[in-house]
Amino acid sequence: MARSAKDARLAQPSGRARKPDAKAPDAPARLSPGDALEIYRAMLLIRTLDGRMMTLQRQGRIGFYGACTGQEAAVVASAYALRKTDWIFPALREGAAMLLRGFPLVPYLAQVFGNSGDVTKARQMPSHQAARAVNQVSWGSCIGTQLPQAVGAAWAAKLKHDDTVVLAHLGDGATSSADFHTAMNFAGVFRVPVVFFCQNNHWSISLPTSKQSASESIAIKAVAYGFPGVKVDGNDGEAVWAAVSAAVARARGGGGPTLVEAETYRMGAHSSSDDPSKYRDPKEVEAWRARDPLDRLRARLVREGHWDAGKDAALSAQLLAEVNSAIAEAEALPPPPVGSLFDDVYCALPWHLEEQRRELLAGR
Secondary structure, eight states: OOOOHHHHHHTSOOSSOOOOOTTSOOOOSSOOHHHHHHHHHHHHHHHHHHHHHHHHHHTTSSSOOOOOTTOHHHHHHHHHTSOTTSEEEOOTTOTTHHHHTTOOHHHHHHHHHTSTTOTTTTOSOTTOOOBGGGTBOOOOSSTTTHHHHHHHHHHHHHHTTOOOOEEEEEEGGGGGSHHHHHHHHHHHHHTOSEEEEEEEOSEETTEEGGGTOOSSOSGGGGGGGTSOEEEEETTOHHHHHHHHHHHHHHHHTTOOOEEEEEEOOOOSOSSTTOOGGGTSOHHHHHHHHTTOHHHHHHHHHHHTTSOOHHHHHHHHHHHHHHHHHHHHHHHTSOOOOGGGGGTTSOSSOOHHHHHHHHHHHHTO
């Protein structure tokens, strides 16, 4: 497919969001104070929630958890750039985008507990939340598999002449997967309305990005597939929002895909099963802690007169109370009914499974 010289120039990674295509309307240059406060609240909720859930895992009350400490700006601001009708195909650390989009906290936590409050009936690993109500698909733990799925959904939207945009999240490690190449190539050829959003947190579990890719950036990988790649400061919520807003506008206007690389840092462990002290220099962590995305956005809001220490303390206390109340409610829910094992497998349950279900329920 032919590409213009303009397209080639736009494919070069940059430190800020640019208007990638003439078909896309200009995105606002700055977040309004109200939008910035909403993003900050959502980020603080994730930080509060992750801290409590990691404690619960250490207490043996849940089995597994994947926190996104240090990456909250990338998670929230990228989702904030979407319409509610758009779709999200997440990786491990984007589940909380569901909360931003209006999903209730109790069933969100019930998924981690794996009980009857989980809308997906406790059939997935913890931290694999999904809900049709907020257009968010579950990821499958296998790295990168959500990317061709996201491209397929975007292609379907294009074929239906629907203006839906699909946001496909991935980590830096996923760019080494075959599914990444498949998704990028198909998206570029067919110019589907998808935004690939890579959180480059510098560590694919214990492997640093420098040992898995010789490219000068993740964003530059888009050049080979014929569409723009943009690199932004992933700890700057406004920069993330602006970059993704421009990419979403481009996709919605028929301009095709964009790869956004958000450079950020995973300040905690890869998951509750990981010990990063075995492979990571603590000085590196402290250097990135000085760039904490919550501190940066809070400082901007205070500097511009929209926030202060008293309001921040009150919000922190309010969110902690909300999280603790939701945990108590979610943890008290019973396990899913055993008979639900047979639900949603066949349109009409075969006779032998119907027989097995009767035997199971009769023996309880």
